[in-house]
Amino acid sequence: MPWWNPWSSTTKGDQKDEESLRSKTTRILNSTSEAVGEATDSAQRRLQDASSSSTFKAFAEPQTIIAAAILTTASLGLYKFYKSYLRRIPQATGITAGFLRKRSLVGKVTSVGDGDNFRFYHTPGGRLAGWGWFPGRRVPKDKKELKDQTIHLRLAGVDAPELAHFGRPSQPHAQEALDWLTAYVLGRRVRAYVYKIDQYNRVVGTAYVWRGLFRRDVGLQMLRAGFATVYEAKTGAEFGKGLEAKYRSAEWWAKTKRKGMWAGSRKDYESPREYKTRYASTPPPDEPKV
Structure with missing residues (x-):
């Protein structure tokens, strides 16, 4: 028979109280944790x-x-x-309508192809934008680098004697006109006021170059030198504002002073316009008749 334990009931009660306390503590901690999280x-x-x-x-x-x-x-x-x-505009076809009759282009003349037209390399901003002295702002000299990178300009309002083309003979003084224009503009900075793009993808415009302290109209000076005539055509003639009268006066002065091609006899004289009209209806000798 086991001995009676007087503390047995007390110990069981304490265990229950301890478990209850733990349970309450856990619930309180969980509740507090949830509250803190929220x-x-x-x-x-x-x-x-x-x-x-x-x-x-x-x-x-x-x-x-x-x-x-x-x-x-x-x-x-x-x-x-x-x-x-x-x-920078590489070619005449890149000139937008916003430039025509409103703006000008600055560049350096790289070649002269005929008595009244030449090519120039567009240098926007000129020397102020670094062209000619700042690294990376140079005008190419090699023909390969210049290919498709120059603007072809036809001088507005003037017509020079025609060189030989497609088997057709050249006009008298055509080579002299080419030599004069080459000496006057090649390698120089030019400013061109542009008016339109012609059927040969050339820009038609008035060109100015600096000669000494003065800015010169290339077309006007060519007329005064006697190596061009005022452009004559029923349609398509282009002149800068107020320039036609000056051009006609310059041609008259060259004739009077017997300059350039006006120095010799005019008995058999044929103007560039008459020359082109005469050959317009006749195909070149090396081309078959259609």
Whole structure:
């Protein structure tokens, strides 16, 4: 028979109380943890909402809107300035309608092909933009580098004697006209006021070069030298504003002073326009008749 234990009932009661206490403590800790988690999430959401609200308010501030508008306008203005004044145009076909009769092109003459036309390398901005002295801003000299990179210009308002083409003979003084134009413009900086693109993809315009301290109209000086006539045609004649009268006066002066091709007898004289008209209806000797 076992001995009676007077503490047995007390120990069982303590175990139950201890388990109950542990259970309550666990529940309290879990509840507290959940409450802390909810509070943390709520605080984070409030911080995010506050941040978003402050960011939106910052973008909505008048000074921010004004600064963005100024920056956008300045960027568009710089792009437009570059496109209008600093973009290099490689060929006459790249000249937009906005240039014609409104703008001029600056460049360096690289070759002279006939008595009234030449090619120049477009140098937008000229020396102020670094052409001729800044690294990377040079005009090519090699023919391979210049291929498809020059603008072909036909002098407006003048007509020089025709060189031999397609088996047709050259006109008297044609070589002299070519030599005069070559000596006058080759290798020089030129400014051309452009009017239109002709059927040969040349730009028709008035060209100016600096000779000493003065800027000279190339076409006008050629007329005064007696190596060109005023361009005569029923349609398509182009003159700069107010230049036609000056050109006719220069031709009259050269005739009077017997300059250039006017120095000899005019008995058998044939103008460049008459020459071209005479051959217009006759195919060149080396071309078959159709």
